Amino acid sequence: MLQTVIIGGGVMGLSIARQLNAQGRHIHIIDRSTPRMNASYAAGGMLGAQNEFFEDTPLYRLAMASRAMMPDIAQQLLMETDIDIELQTYGLIKVATTAQHVPAVKKQFEFLSQQDHKIYELSRHQLRARFPHCNIDDCAAFKIHDDGQINANLYTQALLQSVSNLLHIDLHIQTEVLQIMEHASHYRVTTSKGDVYADELIIAAGAWSGALLQQLGMNLPTQPVKGDVKLIESSYSQLKETIFNMNGCYIVPKKPNRFLIGATSELDNWSTQNKAENLQWLDAESQSMIPDLCEHRVIKTWTGIRPITPDGVPIMGALRDNLYISTGHYRNGILLSPIVGQLMAQLVDGRTSAAQQLKPFSPIK
């Protein structure tokens, strides 16, 4: 029986494990499960396949395909685990509320509206109604119908529950990988709870993937981008769509009467502590867009570490016959996880069509 080890139990590692062919294979997922030392549980849950792109790229195409997979995944996870990942499909408004960001919104609208005729620009009247405290002359916005959202925390929990139900998968939680050594045709993975031997090794350890690969003498740097997030409760009931400001602040309506306000972005910051000034920025920016959110109760605040690569493009593919990597999904890992799980699993199973689709993201240039 082939022993397959996946390092990382975030949405990437879990999605790959869930889709890997069980035939002749035993899978071990190893995760240190340290609170706040991951991205998946911390994410806003936006499925921003259009929100995040300004041009047609291989990643944009993967994102669009992945977004389309999410309704089925939500259904499957509900059946398998009883966890509702709270898929909402009310769309997203992309907005600039300062003159500085208006050209970027206009440019993105130009690209997206050629691809999708349902996307429309908000009129001055609509802008004034939506953003009453903003100077309309310095604003621009458009509505994307199909960018939905899920509860990323519940999604990650559901994936974890789903794989833990599978007999061919062993979950090694609260287990830290300390060392990886190559031994002839396999790898010895030394963990805080003993050694695990791998015939196939998949590194999906988020922002920590680069450091793990270095142990095998390979240099594929991954960096952290820390984000602060805040969840509030408010009686404001006029918002169903996500609002995403070009300056990075977004408001994602969650159930019931809750709003997830995100997120700051600090490159090369591994801290897992909220910074007071970052939370103040989230308050100021969200309330400048929706003044009614001034009246709220804070449910909680948290941080997450997004994995990014130097050129911002995820790295996904084979490094050798039995060594694979999937990381660097930065702000879009929740959105991309359905298709990445599928393609990476097919790649490990030797499917050439998956290798072809993942070619633009190959770790070997």
Ligand SMILES: Cc1cc2nc3c(=O)[nH]c(=O)nc-3n(C[C@H](O)[C@H](O)[C@H](O)COP(=O)(O)OP(=O)(O)OC[C@H]3O[C@@H](n4cnc5c(N)ncnc54)[C@H](O)[C@@H]3O)c2cc1C
């Ligand atoms: C604030 C914030 C908001 C976001 N919002 C969105 C959004 O709205 N939409 C979207 O699509 N994406 C969003 N993202 C991005 C998304 O969360 C990430 O791209 C995605 O979760 C990355 O998944 P991953 O599995 O690669 O990494 P992670 O979730 O970080 O998982 C990696 C795992 O590896 C484990 N690990 C690392 N090193 C070791 C080791 N040595 N031993 C054992 N285990 C180890 C960690 O414990 C961790 O669980 C957001 C991220 C953040 C932080």
